[in-house]
Amino acid sequence: MSKQPKWDLIEGIVLDAVGTLIKPTPAVADAYTEAALRQGVVLDREDVRRRFQRTFRDDAIRADRGIHSTDEGIERRRWREIVAQVLPEVPDPERAFDELWDHFGRPESWRCFPDAVPALRAFHEAGMEVCIGSNFDGRLRQVVAGLPELAAMVDGLVVSSEVGFRKPHGSFFEAVCERLGLPPERILSVGDDLENDVYGAIRAGLSAVYLDRGHEVPEDVMHVSTLTLVVELRAAEA
Template sequence: MAALCAIIFDLDDTLVDQAGAARRAVVGWAAEHGISGVDVAHRWEAVSDRHYRRYQSRELGFQEQRRERAREFLGVEVTDVDADALFAGYLTRYEAQWVAFDDAVPTLRRVRDAGLRTVVLTNGDDDHQRLKLDLTGLAAEVDLLVSTSTLPASKPDPRSYLLTCERAGIAPGEALMVGNSLAHDVLGPLEAGLDAVLLDRDDAHPEAAARRISTLHDLSW
């Protein structure tokens, strides 16, 4: 078995509380546009997931998916310029809510102390994800960021993991992938020849046939 050289982390909802930031941000933004109710956050999540998947599959560009999310959620037919302006109201609130999980920095430092590289592989726009690392204080803890906007395919396409390993200068068997998505961060990496651990903070996958932890503090290799 090859010696472990790097641990590859997912970013959103693994190192950064992306879902929490989105929930907190959308409530005030929606209220500004006369939308309220207990289901606001859930509706925004559903709309966002649908159009972000279209972006991940290369059906839409990054800015286009933002426009479509704003149009559908607010129920308006507006120009691209107006859609951009509408989404900006949400984006300002969203970025202000970004925060790293308490176990993120200690774990990244523990990985480095063990002589391993810290790599992040994220399905997203490179500029956007680099800003996220900067604003959450994680940039200094990460050796390499690979955003799938810089790759020909997103997770769980095997090419995303293999090309990440190539950029890190390691073989797939020398990497361990850690993330909160069973499909993107466990099944996909395993198919590509990497080892993988599922971060299941809310016990959503009790029957998963995979190594599973509830906190990054429990990560071992």
């Protein structure tokens, strides 16, 4: 699993979105805390942060036990459930869900990581096809379109709710190959989730690099701490 990407083969890169190229700004915990406050419920931001982390992790574990099939309706129901679990105190849970669903669908609620655009530019200059591959839902299209510096740097989007399968399912990566017009061995996957972006990609025949933005890294995984270092890895090999 620790094998270096075979750079002379790589012609395309698929990058994860959330945590890799973009991050919610303000933070998720702030958005949820504010949504509760609009209904008169005062919550401790740190409690909300912990609740969200736990709920999101448990949800991911449940998804892993399934077959990873998804669509827009499933994603909407999934997020309604997450909001209800993170904010059980609010008198109108449907309102909280609607507000948060809209909030995270707006480009203004997201920022690019500082290394995202420079790295994407370098991949392009190296002649690579670049796409985003994400377990976000259809809202990602409007988010990316509203971040012009990012939109200008990607050749396409592969979104799980449109494909019908979430990462790490092999069908998701088949859709990536189709989008990039390349066989799996010519594609490098980069992302901040070990199972979804690295192990799943490798099982599907892609190369993969784990982006470690401050998490622990298993020894058997090729990893970098910024996207710019992926570019440098490649330059060092050339």
